[in-house]
Amino acid sequence: MGTAIQKVAISTALVMGFSISSLAQAQTLNKCGDGPLMVGQKQVGVASYFAQNCTQPWQEQNIQMDFSYTHNIPEWAFKRAATHLLKRNVKDPKILAIFNPITDLYRPVRSGDLYCLKYTHTAQTLSLSLNRQVLGQLQHPLAQQYFNIWLGPQPFSAKLKQQLLN
Numbered sequence: 001m002g003t004a005i006q007k008v009a010i011s012t013a014l015v016m017g018f019s020i021s022s023l024a025q026a027q028t029l030n031k032c033g034d035g036p037l038m039v040g041q042k043q044v045g046v047a048s049y050f051a052q053n054c055t056q057p058w059q060e061q062n063i064q065m066d067f068s069y070t071h072n073i074p075e076w077a078f079k080r081a082a083t084h085l086l087k088r089n090v091k092d093p094k095i096l097a098i099f100n101p102i103t104d105l106y107r108p109v110r111s112g113d114l115y116c117l118k119y120t121h122t123a124q125t126l127s128l129s130l131n132r133q134v135l136g137q138l139q140h141p142l143a144q145q146y147f148n149i150w151l152g153p154q155p156f157s158a159k160l161k162q163q164l165l166n
Helices: 002-026 075-089 093-098 143-151 158-165
Strands: 030-039 042-051 063-069 114-120 125-130 133-139
Touching: 030 158, 042 143, 042 158, 063 143, 075 143, 114 143, 125 143, 133 143, 143 158
Parallel strands: none
Antiparallel strands: 030 042, 042 063, 063 114, 114 125, 125 133
């Protein structure tokens, strides 16, 4: 009888292990592309785009963008650029106001710093991290539209958008 219980326990543990590994695998993001972050003629870093499926539209899945910087950039530059590019891509002022809490989180960066912007589709949550420290999150049905800054119809750079999505 003890052997039967052990077999059931082992079988249950294996099934749970496969379920957890399948769930973890489903959440894995693949690197889809990267490109230089150019300000004028000067490269200030590299942007990388990750998605569950690189061939699917970015609006319909978990995605992430990493920004690795090679130059110091003041926080006001991030805030001003984000606000400007969101206005260019999202026309409704009420929707724009939704993004203020994320834009307000930007901090200055130094060479070697890494910003990470991650969107979880099922939870409708956008999070911003600096050097792997979460600065804050935004949970809203339209949170993924923040990525319009880089992936929208009038992005930060059309060339960068193409490099990220190809």
